[in-house]
Amino acid sequence: MKHASQIQFGRPVEAVQNPSPQEGPDKWELLKSLTDTAGEFDLSHRTLSVLKALLTFLPTRHIPRGLAAVVFPSNKTLSDRLSGMPESTLRRHLTKLVQSGIVSRQDSPNRKRYARHVGAGVAIAYGFDLAPLAAMHTDLTTLAQRARAKRDQLLALRDRVLCLRAAVIDLQGQSPLTDHIARLARRKPEEEALMKAHQDLTDLVDNHPTSAPEANELSTSDNQNERHIQNELKYDLDPEGTDTQMAAHAERFDAENGKMISLAEVIERCQAYKGFFPNIVRSWRDIISISDRLAPMVGIDQPVMHQAKKTMGAEATAVVILCILEKMESIRSPGAYLRHLIKVAMSGNFSILPMLRAVKSGNCQLTT
Structure with a gap:
């Protein structure tokens, strides 16, 4: 028989020599799932960091079955791997992991952690068994x-x-x-x-x-909303008319390659902003003003807005902000998203038309 030192390896020799990476679930995916559900198990971030340290003693990404799932680093080795965590604190977090049923402890008669081998196989291993964590895979x-x-x-x-x-x-x-x-x-x-x-x-x-009158206007029937949009479209068809209100509704800007975007199309496709600014929009100046006020509300800083306007233009940036508001539940970080679009625009690959027309399509991907 031979004795594998926990100080040198912290793992059974069998697992080091003959790893079977597909035997069990991915240990890092399990740790991520457990982190997301830490509240269910009353686990702190420090307890999870101790579990992460234990997982590093497995040589593969997958938790193997049987005795190969037992790790046996000493407290000193674990403490060193945890940037000098005091052993009293380490013991408390190890106890928490055991009490939570995430790992089990296999104690030797002298409470040391090691593995004994017979030939090429592990006969017995003393330490922390990670098999309970692997068994929680589906539920986690x-x-x-x-x-x-x-x-x-x-x-x-x-x-x-x-x-x-x-x-x-x-x-x-x-x-x-x-x-x-x-x-x-x-x-x-x-x-x-x-x-x-x-x-x-x-x-x-x-x-x-x-805000009461506008709130009443927002609660009108779909037919009234439809007539409102139809009126805007009529204005758009006659940009040379003498009525200044009609001309304002007909304002367009050159999106790319001669393709025009009308104010009416933006108002028709983007509706979410009306929940915060229900007054009637009469010009691109109104849309730009609204987008400037919406940007900090959704977490976009002023320097980012300034760079976006410089790169894309004020009208295009305003449309982007309205589209982002439409898809807020699908965009985790609007500020980071806009910075990404700025980079795409600087490379000459940004197209605002697909973004605008994806708003009502149910497609979460705003750009192509």
């Missing part, structure tokens, strides 16, 4: 998918609350409520608190004297 994947969907819903709700907060500030200035909501948005999203904030802000917008 399901829980993680639910947790990510819930998180995305809460983030989208928080974005809507922040947009409403900005609209309320525009209507009546800052107040204790808007200050409270600013603090609320900086914390971890909580559905109940966000829903209450959303309702409170919506009531303020709906009941404000200057």
Whole structure:
């Protein structure tokens, strides 16, 4: 028999010499799923970092079956791999992992961690068994998918609350409520608190004297909305008319290669901005002004907007902002998304027409 030192390897010799990478689930995918569902198991980030350190003693990405799933690094080795975590703290987090059922502990008679081999096989191994984590694969994947969907819903709700907060500030200035909501948005999203904030802000917008007429206009029938769009299209067909309002609705700009985008088409396809700025849009100047006010509400900084206008033009940038607002639930970071579009535009490959026309298609990919 031979003794494999946990100080030198921290793993059974069998697993090092004959790894079977497809035997079990991917250890890093499992760790990611567990991180997303940490609240379900009452795990802290430091406890997860200890688990990550244990996983590094497996030589492959996949957790093998049997005794090969047992790792046996000493506390000193683990502490060194965790940038000098005190052993008392390390023991506390290891205990938490065992109590949570994520790993199991196989203690030797003298409480040392090692493996004994007979020939080429592992006869017995003492240490931390990662098999329970592998067995949680299916349940963890399901829980993680639910947790990510819930998180995305809460983030989208928080974005809507922040947009409403900005609209309320525009209507009546800052107040204790808007200050409270600013603090609320900086914390971890909580559905109940966000829903209450959303309702409170919506009531303020709906009941404000200057917004009530537009709110009534927004609640009119689909037929009225359809007539409104048809009227805009009529204006667009006669840009040489003498009516200044009609000419304003007919404004166009050259998107690319002589292809024109009309104000009417933008208003028809982009509707979400009306929830915050319901006044009638009469010109591209109005659209640009609205986009400038929407940008910080959705998390786009002024320098990024300035660069976008410089690269794409003010009208195209305004259309991009309206399209981003339409797809807020599909775009995790609007600021990063706009920076990406700026780079594409600088390379000469950006096309705004497919982006605008994808808004109502149900396609989450705004650009081609």
